[in-house]
Amino acid sequence: MTSAPRLSLHVPEPTVRPGGRPDFSHVAVPEAGEVPRPPIDVNPSDIRDFAYTMIRVLDDKGDAVGDWAGGLKSDDLRKGLRDMMLTRAFDARMLLSQRQGKTSFYIQCLGEEAIATAHRKALKPGDMCFPTYRQQGLLIAYGWPIVDMMCQIFANEKDRLKGRQLPGLYSSKEAGFFTVSGNLGTQYPQAVGWAMASAISGDSRIASGWIGEGATAESDFHSALVFASVYRPPVILNVVNNQWAISSYQGIAGGESAKFAARAHGFGIPSLRVDGNDYLAVYAASLWAVERARANLGPTLIEWVTYRAGAHSTSDDPTKYRPKDEGTAWPLGDPIERLKTHLIRIGAWSEERHRQMQAEVDAEILEAAKEAESHGTLHDGPKPSAATMFEDVFKEMPRHLREQRQQLGV
């Protein structure tokens, strides 16, 4: 009789911890332009290998190459660069405001700016995004007023959400930005439901759901894929793989055993894996999925490969669990630098114009912050009345809430 080996549990572990040398040798980076662009009505089974490679447009020199290149004019690209720079400057200012005590908490999207801003460019007004807390770029690229976003963060008298939500959990129906939950994954089936409603209504609008690679472990992720697979509604299922879920690297969400993009295969949903730090690739892949959805061809899942260059939030210190300089070793680079290099290479940009734009963007953010602060900050100045706390629980305030408001004496 042969004796069975003693069983042992596999607990995934990142390749490096603090003090070690950053190592992304496990992240295979194919050449830009290597992946072809299939027709939008492709049979999902014909592009299964797309989940294991990476769609990239910008090469190391800054040239746009391959089937997925083209489609954006110089003006669009400069606008895209500005959207990303504005998003980064906005984040920097709000981080500072948090450190100054003007708000309690902040979540930046440093290093991930291309994904939301380029994706938004592929959508139309009326389409609805179901974002997480790291897609502020959707609002900024849409052109939503920065002051309004800051007023939400400061929870001041102009905060449309009346001080009820954590900073950064915006809501704007007008801008196609669904109220951010703060719970993870719940918005994914909602995006599918919204898209189903659009299909039921014979509409032409589409939905775009967002989730991080960590939250793909939630059952809601799988619920959403089941419904998307069954009813084939016009929805884009974005998975932002920024490698880290607070302190848990992507292996803890299952990324060591399978690519997140490949999870769509079991549902027969076509899936792309894309360089998320490549503005042109993000736009092109988003547009492909948008066109599919708009043509009633159903859902697309897209894994955006990127790196969370900052802390998870202002309550997090990533030096406790990953090397301090890990971000500098990230093989896909910085999305702003890459688009800037491309623009210079095609003769549509210069270092001088870049410096000028940086100054403009910084001034715009500073101006907006001053205006927002004039309406109050978390602990200083005008704020929403406590009486509003009892509103909007229901459409009409029921008797028990009226009584509780009276008890509070407001």
Add this chain to the structure above:
Amino acid sequence: MARLSMVEAIRDAMDCKMAEDERVVVFGEDVGYFGGVFRCTDGLQRKYGKSRCFDAPINESGIVGVAIGMGAYGLRPVAEIQFADYVYPGYDQLVSEAARLRYRSGGDFFAPIVIRMPCGGGIYGGQTHSQSPEAVFTHVCGLKTVIPSNPYDAKGLLIAAIEDDDPVIFLEPKRLYNGPFSGHPDQPVTPWAKHLLSEVPAGRYVVPLGKAAVRREGRGVTVLSYGTMTHVAEAAAEETGVDAEIIDLRSLIPLDIDAIQTSVEKTGRCLIVHEATLTSGFGAELAAQVMERCFYALEAPIERVAGWDTPYPHAEEWDYFPGPARVGRALLKAMEA
């Protein structure tokens, strides 16, 4: 006027709303072609087409989650959870999402959804087909919770729920689907056709959410109840001869506290009856509110009769179910004090 069973009345409510409002869509497990395991949606797919009445995957968090998305889009989804006992995978979507969309978005988004689900025991359903989970919903700020006890109310309340702009949990006592139930399992089942409240008008009417009904007038003791237990309480009052005033709450949130207060101040005594388990049940909330508002009118301690604090057993169902004997003893006790 047509005499309908509870199943037919519920179906009629959806039929009526689907006919007059294109935004109303109905879905759930086995709800489409087959018409639901309790037949509540029978014929709706044939009449309104597959995109307005359809089968859903066995995935309650998905069912509630997509309903929220549809509601946010502007539809009026009516989703069926096959048994209330199955709702828990969808609970996060109800608590963290449906109940809070309006609040957290400052009124920008809301979820005008109805989640229907059969509840309660008395059908040998065991622990997974018998629960009465109303209290896990009434504790959530932003949800309305409704339980009809008869066909007339079922139709009017369901229409009101579909037209409501807030999320509504619509609990349907499955033991009442095809006839009233006095709580005597050994007695023959009487069909709804013989009950006055099975007279259901054609077309649209509403029973407003938040309005209780007096099922039996009396001066001795107020019985606060809802769903199946209103019928059991009526039987217990008849059998004991106690002059009980039986109030059918119909809607737990919003709660008709005025009707409760008026009755308790008249009788000076109060018995609360529900099938759900006792501890932290909705009866605890009722007892607290009666104490807060009617303490000086009370002549006796508030009594509660509820399901025992155990899972719903299969073979011991009738030892578990708070039947007329237990309710009757509580009525007498309330009167003796």
